Amino acid sequence: MSVLVTTETRVVVQGITGHQGTGNTRQMKLFGTQVVAGVTPGKAGTEVEGVPVFDSVQAAVDRTAANASCIFVPAPFAKDALLEAVDAGIRLVVIVTEHIPFHDMLVMYHYAKERGARIVGPNCPGVAAPGKAKVGIIPNVVLHPGRIGVVSRSGTLTYEVVNGIRERGLGQSTCIGLGGDPVVGTSFVDALPWFEDDPDTDLLVLVGEIGGTAEEDAAEYLRHHFTKPVVAYIAGRAAPAGKRMGHAGAIISRGKGTAQSKQAALEAAGARVGRFPFEIPDLVVEVLKERGRR
Amino acid sequence: MVKLAEWRGKEIFRKYGVPLPTGRVARSPSEAEQWVRDGTVPLPCVIKAQVLAGGRGKGGAVRFAQTPEEVRTAAAAILALDFKGEKVREILLEGKLAIAKELYVAIALDRSGRTPILLTSPQGGVEIESVDDAAIVRQPVHPFPGLTGYEKRRAAQSLGLSGAAARSLSTLLDALWKAFNAEDAELIEVNPLALVGESLVALDAKVIIEDDATFRHPEYSEILDDRTPLEEIAREKGIAFVQLDGNIGVIANGAGLTMATLDVLMEFGGRPGIFLDLGGTDDAAKVTEAFLLMAQAKPRAVFLNIFGGVTRCDTVANGLVQAMAEIPAAQRFPLVARIRGNNEVEGIEILRRAGIVALSSLKESAQSVVAAAQRDAPAGGPA
Numbered sequence: 001m002s003v004l005v006t007t008e009t010r011v012v013v014q015g016i017t018g019h020q021g022t023g024n025t026r027q028m029k030l031f032g033t034q035v036v037a038g039v040t041p042g043k044a045g046t047e048v049e050g051v052p053v054f055d056s057v058q059a060a061v062d063r064t065a066a067n068a069s070c071i072f073v074p075a076p077f078a079k080d081a082l083l084e085a086v087d088a089g090i091r092l093v094v095i096v097t098e099h100i101p102f103h104d105m106l107v108m109y110h111y112a113k114e115r116g117a118r119i120v121g122p123n124c125p126g127v128a129a130p131g132k133a134k135v136g137i138i139p140n141v142v143l144h145p146g147r148i149g150v151v152s153r154s155g156t157l158t159y160e161v162v163n164g165i166r167e168r169g170l171g172q173s174t175c176i177g178l179g180g181d182p183v184v185g186t187s188f189v190d191a192l193p194w195f196e197d198d199p200d201t202d203l204l205v206l207v208g209e210i211g212g213t214a215e216e217d218a219a220e221y222l223r224h225h226f227t228k229p230v231v232a233y234i235a236g237r238a239a240p241a242g243k244r245m246g247h248a249g250a251i252i253s254r255g256k257g258t259a260q261s262k263q264a265a266l267e268a269a270g271a272r273v274g275r276f277p278f279e280i281p282d283l284v285v286e287v288l289k290e291r292g293r294r
Numbered sequence: 295m296v297k298l299a300e301w302r303g304k305e306i307f308r309k310y311g312v313p314l315p316t317g318r319v320a321r322s323p324s325e326a327e328q329w330v331r332d333g334t335v336p337l338p339c340v341i342k343a344q345v346l347a348g349g350r351g352k353g354g355a356v357r358f359a360q361t362p363e364e365v366r367t368a369a370a371a372i373l374a375l376d377f378k379g380e381k382v383r384e385i386l387l388e389g390k391l392a393i394a395k396e397l398y399v400a401i402a403l404d405r406s407g408r409t410p411i412l413l414t415s416p417q418g419g420v421e422i423e424s425v426d427d428a429a430i431v432r433q434p435v436h437p438f439p440g441l442t443g444y445e446k447r448r449a450a451q452s453l454g455l456s457g458a459a460a461r462s463l464s465t466l467l468d469a470l471w472k473a474f475n476a477e478d479a480e481l482i483e484v485n486p487l488a489l490v491g492e493s494l495v496a497l498d499a500k501v502i503i504e505d506d507a508t509f510r511h512p513e514y515s516e517i518l519d520d521r522t523p524l525e526e527i528a529r530e531k532g533i534a535f536v537q538l539d540g541n542i543g544v545i546a547n548g549a550g551l552t553m554a555t556l557d558v559l560m561e562f563g564g565r566p567g568i569f570l571d572l573g574g575t576d577d578a579a580k581v582t583e584a585f586l587l588m589a590q591a592k593p594r595a596v597f598l599n600i601f602g603g604v605t606r607c608d609t610v611a612n613g614l615v616q617a618m619a620e621i622p623a624a625q626r627f628p629l630v631a632r633i634r635g636n637n638e639v640e641g642i643e644i645l646r647r648a649g650i651v652a653l654s655s656l657k658e659s660a661q662s663v664v665a666a667a668q669r670d671a672p673a674g675g676p677a
Contacts, residue, residue, distance in 0.1 A: 019576070020574075020604065075506065075509070076509050076510070098573070098574065099505075099506045100506060101478055101504055101506045101507035101510075102403060102480075102504060102506070103475060103478050103504070103507065105408075106408060106409065106410070106437045107437055107438075109408050110408070110409075110436065110437055110438060125603065137603055137604055138603070139602065139603050139635050139636045141635065141636065141638075142635065152550075153550065154548060154549070154550025154551070155548045155550065155551075155574075155603065156546075156547050156548035156550065156551040156600075156601040156603055156635075157548060157550030157551045157553075157554050157601075158550070159601045159603055159634075159635055160551060160554070160601050160634070160656075163601075163634065163635070180549055180550065182403060182405050182480075183403070183405065183408050187406070207550070209549065209550050209553065210553070212405045212406070213405070213406055214405070214406070217406055233554075235550045235551075235553040235554040235557065236553035236554075236556070236557070237557045237560075238553075238556045238557045238559075238560035238561075238566075239553050239556060240538055275557075275561070276554070276557060276558050276561070276656070276657075277554050277558075277656065278655070278656050278657055
């Protein structure tokens with residue numbers, strides 16, 4: 001078992017002929033993912049990295065039985081790409097594209113939800129289950145099969161933490177990067193039940209950021225519905241209020257969404273919260289040892 | 295995030311039919327006097343500084359005037375203000391109204407619920423943060439049907455409005471809802487919303503437009519907000535750049551890693567103050583640009599912390615080596631580099647050949663850059 005992706009996952013890459021689409025198609029294939037189709041309007045009949053390109057998602061699905069999509073198309077066209085994927089029957093869509101207006105995402109989110117499709121992202125690294133499949137851009141070098149689940153709002157910080165776990169000789173069951181935008185298809189609260197139910201996950205690492213209340217919502221869920229141990233890190237403890245640090249929507253406003261409130265909520269829910277990214281692997285090892293003794 | 299000054303917000307309101315007081319913008323005391331002398335703005339009137347910071351009323355940035363002479367004096371006083379670090383360039387003059395009630399209405403984004411949310415409160419005219427939660431009614435608005443009749447009726451009820459005033463609210467909410475969506479707003483806030491007789495009038499306008507939507511709203515990308523000149527250059531180059539108090543420069547990729555780097559530096563006694571987020575780039579020239587920009591901000595030391603994903607380590611290394619060759623001697627700074635992830639080995643080798651040592655531990659790198667910043671600070675000199 002794993003979360004969201006399996007060995008049966010068949011990926012169509014939307015925007016496959018672009019620089020990011022092509023490079024990441026190669027990386028997904030190297031990871032062992034079945035990338036079965038690409039879509040770029042006007043480029044049907046060509047091939048990218050040995051993958052056939054189609055004009056539409058519907059054509060790709062009809063010919064290749066693709067069941068998941070990875071979107072790399074530029075922000076102004078991302079909404080259309082998502083609607084097309086959902087209408088073609090795709091039920092898992094990872095959106096890597098950054099800078100999608102949240103007004104577009106509001107429509108995308110509710111459209112997908114009402115048709116039973118799941119969005120991960122936008123502005124996210126995607127999903128990877130080592131040994132099974134990867135939909136997205138998490139670097140292959142940091143991933144390693146194992147029994148630690150990882151769910152994060154960050155991109156590169158996720159790689160940092162996952163790499164640290166790998167360096168301690170541990171691996172991941174599934175790693176999900178949710179994206180840091182104001183409106184995301186999958187939140188912590190959406191993802192937590194999947195890890196709770198996944199028999200291959202022993203412990204969950206949760207990486208959050210300042211801004212919004214996603215971590216507080218997660219803590220509330222952990223407290224009542226989650227039985228596995230959780231190790232967490234919240235980035236932005238030292239970030240100043242009212243300034244947007246970086247490209248994503250990490251911003252403290254009106255005293256809400258501070259690192260302190262998130263850490264306190266997670267600790268109160270029983271999670272072990274590290275103060276720095278490099279403390280996470282240590283805490284994981286420590287918690288596993290404690291559990292092992294029981 | 296593009297925050298609009300009140301008068302720009304009101305231009306949007308006007309476009310969508312939100313009722314406003316009779317008013318006009320002025321940029322000098324004589325222009326202000328002229329608008330009341332020629333009857334463009336009725337007397338008595340209110341004169342308001344067009345700044346982005348809140349608390350204008352208490353801060354002397356809002357004044358009332360009965361005569362053209364008073365208008366001139368008040369305008370001169372406000373235009374001379376440096377309001378919370380913002381130079382007052384424009385003032386808005388508006389005819390004073392007989393206000394029966396001050397209310398609050400806003401449309402914002404509910405991130406957790408992934409819907410717009412309509413906020414209403416009968417306690418307008420004060421900062422909404424100071425209003426008791428129980429006095430604010432929050433209604434999530436589903437994007438597909440949009441704002442419905444029953445939601446508007448509930449809003450009217452929450453504001454204590456009925457009859458003609460409730461109908462006035464319904465029209466106003468439709469206009470705000472349209473503006474929120476069509477203008478790609480993050481926030482539209484009317485505080486206070488005044489009840490004048492049986493009609494509603496927007497006395498203030500707070501509008502924030504989302505950055506990511508500027509591809510369909512080029513008109514907003516021209517508006518200056520609170521960016522420093524270097525932040526402005528960075529924005530044009532597509533680099534996220536933030537300048538704060540502090541002397542250590544940080545170049546990282548991704549918001550989360552940038553913030554984690556800041557957390558670690560602060561812990562070891564550093565004062566990081568210049569942040570440059572490369573985001574997901576795979577262009578060595580952009581990395582070079584970033585370093586040249588960083589050099590202009592005159593940091594005491596710079597920490598390059600990259601985890602290669604989309605942004606490959608060798609690309610960053612090449613960009614860095616190029617930048618080091620281009621940065622003028624007077625702008626050079628001590629550098630600590632940490633590059634991990636995709637093409638790490640190639641990147642470290644490129645740096646080694648250029649005489650730059652890359653560290654791999656985040657902790658040691660942070661300690662090393664903090665030490666470099668402190669070592670190079672002249673004793674007793676400005677930090």
